[in-house]
């Protein structure tokens with residue numbers, strides 16, 4: 090397998106606060122990894138580092154063969170990102186929203202139609218985003234992240250606020266992407282909801298990686314902080 094993401098002893102500080110602490114991670118091509126941790130564990134910081142939105146204070150990061158902070162155009166085009174609180178213009182329809190982002194990426198209108206269908210918004214594409222439920226907005230956010238067929242998809246707590254059925258629907262879409270060969274990193278607060286979807290789970294606590302393995306492996310780890318273990 091080829092590694093799509095490699096972080097080696099990455100440190101990121103905000104003033105005196107250490108958001109990622111000697112963090113190392115390898116994400117192989119086609120893998121789905123869940124990054125699980127409590128509020129403030131450092132999940133968003135890690136995703137921003139992989140995207141090249143922020144630079145590490147120490148350590149090295151390689152994404153699709155280059156340093157993401159260099160902003161290589163080819164690498165940028167290969168990344169899809171769904172931020173934690175994706176904000177849309179509520180007056181635009183779902184279709185107009187995706188068309189806007191598709192134009193930015195040089196994609197055609199046909200892509201928009203296909204993506205709306207793919208995330209189950211085919212019929213709702215003509216409605217204003219302001220009328221969408223939280224789950225529909227998250228799926229629109231996922232469709233936006235999928236414009237340009239990314240090789241690497243980064244989803245930051247995409248299911249927060251969704252009920253269990255909507256979560257499951259969201260993860261079914263992600264699983265289909267994995268089956269098509271896309272590499273996926275999903276952050277979450279809850280280990281249990283990743284069951285059946287993530288190949289591997291990485292647990293983060295206070296900026297450090299404290300566990301890395303399959304969900305079954307992690308259930309056996311006795312040293313897991315209780316606040317994380319309770320969520321399985």
Ligand code: ATP
Pocket residue numbers: 103106107108126127128129130131132133134135173
């Ligand atoms: P959450 O689940 O609440 O989104 P998280 O695991 O994504 O949390 P981060 O947002 O990466 O965690 O934050 C890690 C730590 O870094 C926290 O202590 C946070 O307060 C701090 N932090 C994050 N961004 C900044 C910033 N721009 N300036 C200062 N401190 C920050």
